[in-house]
Amino acid sequence: MSNSTPATIEDVARIAEVSIATVSRAIHTPEKVANSTRLKVNQAIAITGYTTNAMARSLRLGRSNMILVVAPDIGDPNFSNILVGLENEARSHGYGVLIGHTQNDPQRGLEYLKFLNSNQAAGLILFTGILPFGHQAMTARLPPSVGVFEPVFNGGIPYVGVDDIEGARKAIDLLIAEGHRKIAFVGDSRTRLAHRRRRMGYEAGMDAAGIGADLRIVLEGDGTIESGRLAVEQLFMRDTLPSAFMCVNDQTAIGVMIGLGARGYDVPRDFSVTGFDDVPQAVFTSPALTTIRQPRTLIGKHAMALLLELLSDGQPAETEILLRPDLVVRNSVSAPSRAWR
Amino acid sequence: MSNSTPATIEDVARIAEVSIATVSRAIHTPEKVANSTRLKVNQAIAITGYTTNAMARSLRLGRSNMILVVAPDIGDPNFSNILVGLENEARSHGYGVLIGHTQNDPQRGLEYLKFLNSNQAAGLILFTGILPFGHQAMTARLPPSVGVFEPVFNGGIPYVGVDDIEGARKAIDLLIAEGHRKIAFVGDSRTRLAHRRRRMGYEAGMDAAGIGADLRIVLEGDGTIESGRLAVEQLFMRDTLPSAFMCVNDQTAIGVMIGLGARGYDVPRDFSVTGFDDVPQAVFTSPALTTIRQPRTLIGKHAMALLLELLSDGQPAETEILLRPDLVVRNSVSAPSRAWR
DNA sequence: ACGCTCTATGTAAAGGTTTACATATTTGTT
DNA sequence: AACAAATATGTAAACCTTTACATAGAGCGT
Structure with a gap:
């Protein structure tokens, strides 16, 4: 039973008193094998603990x-x-x-x-x-x-x-519905389509609400917590603060909240923040993050x-x-x- | 070059004008093959883009x-x-x-x-x-x-x-060195040796400092954020608060900090907290978590x-x-x- | 020049599986 | 009852590799 060497199809064939071809068929195309034979083979498989050798199978099948x-x-x-x-x-x-x-x-x-x-x-x-x-x-x-x-x-x-555009629209529309007008988008400059699309959603939402370019701020980060924090710092330097941050992903949003917290501001009282992805931590940030869930x-x-x-x-x-x-x-x-x- | 079917050792052998055995040797035991032959084989491999078929190799080798x-x-x-x-x-x-x-x-x-x-x-x-x-x-x-x-x-x-015991000792010793006496251990009741050992470290540290059983509080959770939060709630119910929480892992510690925060307390001013593992988030909790790093x-x-x-x-x-x-x-x-x- | 050793290469078997083809058995049709 | 068709099973080749064994040639000491 727990021999040192694993059972092969031949062991099964011997015990079931059939040929190895029949064993193979009993396993893969049982309908081509007589009931009585299939039974014998199954018993033999149970006795030997046989499992198909995947290497041999793959070799033969070519995949x-x-x-x-x-x-x-x-x-x-x-x-x-x-x-x-x-x-x-x-x-x-x-x-x-x-x-x-x-x-x-x-x-x-x-x-x-x-x-x-x-x-x-x-x-x-x-x-x-x-x-x-x-x-x-x-x-x-x-x-x-x-x-x-x-x-x-x-x-x-x-x-x-x-659908990143649709997702981003849901975030921006929420912010706008809450009454925000000057909304910053903290993006990810790496050339991933998903990031570009989220930005497109942001622009489309601002367009739809008739909010002009003067109220739009776009910052490019790299999707990390640190880049979110940095984006906030930049904005404080420039002294052109939005009332809300729409972030390209949750990591960035967490960074933004950390940056805001470090400057003594309260989210969401002083600034609103949205993320994207709904990573597991998003529940545990303080405040818990409003975000877009990916159906992973x-x-x-x-x-x-x-x-x-x-x-x-x-x-x-x-x-x-x-x-x-x-x-x-x-x-x-x-x-x-x-x-x- | 990018044929539909991958090159086999035979293709290489044909081009190099040697036998397949020589090709195999040229690859796996090059020192057994004449320099000139090895060269021919290597060229043929480059031409065909040959890669060993892992299924066949594993089958032959038995592993x-x-x-x-x-x-x-x-x-x-x-x-x-x-x-x-x-x-x-x-x-x-x-x-x-x-x-x-x-x-x-x-x-x-x-x-x-x-x-x-x-x-x-x-x-x-x-x-x-x-x-x-x-x-x-x-x-x-x-x-x-x-x-x-x-x-x-x-x-x-x-x-x-x-060495979980040693790690736990480092955490408990730090807390004691900071002046804490009544220290709670928030554990994980699942039967994992690592958890038991961390608890042993806690007890050993308390022993070494001569802190008696009356100042020890041991709570059993299950290693999740939620169980950390719950542990805090329990303590507030019982009204037997420690000045510090030594947690069996970072997740629990995060939960403890959330629970404490929810009740309006500040870490570390009102309570100290330690974790174990140093998970990536530990840097980003607020406050950043003091913990024990696993050299992962x-x-x-x-x-x-x-x-x-x-x-x-x-x-x-x-x-x-x-x-x-x-x-x-x-x-x-x-x-x-x-x-x- | 002979035989011996050493090195380089080739031949062929083996590893466990699937399946086309051949064969044997059963069932069905007239 | 005889034969055709359908069903069940067996035989053997193929998938690609590694390696024991065989063979051939080269180098060398006498």
Whole structure:
């Protein structure tokens, strides 16, 4: 039972008194096997504790049962819930999930490319909008792939994301509805589509409310807590303060609140702040952050479903799936302070 | 070059005008191949873009080049840095890392057991102290394994962790040095050795300072932010307040600070708080949390090194590696307020 | 010039699986 | 009752690699 060497299909065949072909069929295409035989095989499998040797199977089939997920940083608070969605969907279709993270290091990216080339993954889920593999990727044979959050640069790869423009609209509309007019947007200057789209949502909302360029302030950070804090400092230097900050993501918003707190201001009494993403900490900031929720588990589920479709059909049903982000109202937004009214 | 089907060792052999055996040797044992031949082979490899088919190699060798890492929750802020250490070490020895998370679901654990049984991983890194596989694991053939943070229940598996007792001592000693006497320990009642050891450190520190049982308060939570908040509430109910809270981990400490803040108290003026782990957020709480740092990347590095040793030697050099945790002083600790002096 | 050792290379088997094809058995049709 | 068709099973090849063993050639001491 707990032998030193694992049972093979031959062991099962011997005990069930059939050929190995029949065992294989009993497992994968049971309808092609007589009931009585299937029973014998199942018993033999139970006795031996047989599990298919995945290496041999993948070798024979020419493809593995693993999906590679590459993210720039798996510590990203956005990541883990998406992964849950990805994994559940994959597992329920007999696939396993392999996680890689590049830390934005091209060298690491290359290692994953080699990994893919050695046929160890049947498909690829890419978190970065940019293929992390440098230009080699252009010529390389990539397996069926799906992007998460944004399209992959060389096109042809479908992706699943969130409607960032709509999400940003929900944030800006809330601020405007509360009575804010002079609203700063603290952005992320890295070239990610999601960030640009959030900015577009901001502009569109301001447009719709008829708020002119003179009341708009746009600051570019890099999406970190520190860059949020810095944005606030800049504004105090320039002495052109808005009554509200709409931030490109929660990290930035946290930084903004820290910066405001350090200067002795109270959120939301003195300034309102919104984030984007609804990372787990957003509940625990003080005040709790009003933000836009990404349906993370759902994103993962859809991305994997799309990939599995690709793996079986070869053709993507859709090339873009945008999910609806929701406004989560907590305590970082209120009407502007009297100074503004 | 970017053909539809990847190059095999035979393609290389044909172009280099040698046998496939020579190609294999040129790759894995170059010293056994004549210089001129090696050159030809390398050129052929460059031309074809050949990469070893990992499935075939693993099948032939009887072991894969992947290490499975199983954690209860990869979203745990402690996890990602350890993973960096694990990955770097593995990669530099030609191994890849596969990540699994069980979410404490026995069903998931079983899936990973099946995965291991199908020979898809050469080794196992286990984050939970308890084998997540239920009792089947007792009889199952597990590959060489290493635990992280604490020993695996059925013994015989070496592990890498941190000296929790020493770490806890550093926290409690700091509080005592600041002048605190009545110090509450907010623990985690789940049966993890690390938690028990932190409590032991607390008791040892109180003993060493000659502080009697009447000044000790021990509360059991479950390591979450919410349980920290609840602990504070309980204390206010009972009306037996300490001047400082030593928390079993950072999450709990954050909860304690939130609870204290909600009641209008200031940390560290009214109460001091310490955490354990130094999770990334600890810098951004207000006040920034004084805590005990786990050398996470190092833990990962050591754990993987130990596993690789196991894989080659078969014998563990050591069965327990405990790293030294460091005190990180930030702003959540000060001398007790006047009421206590 | 002979035989011995050493080095470089080739041949072929093995690893566990899936599946096309061949064969044997059963069922159904007339 | 005979034959065709359908069903069930077996045989053997293929997937790609590594490596034990065989072989051939070179170098060297006598």
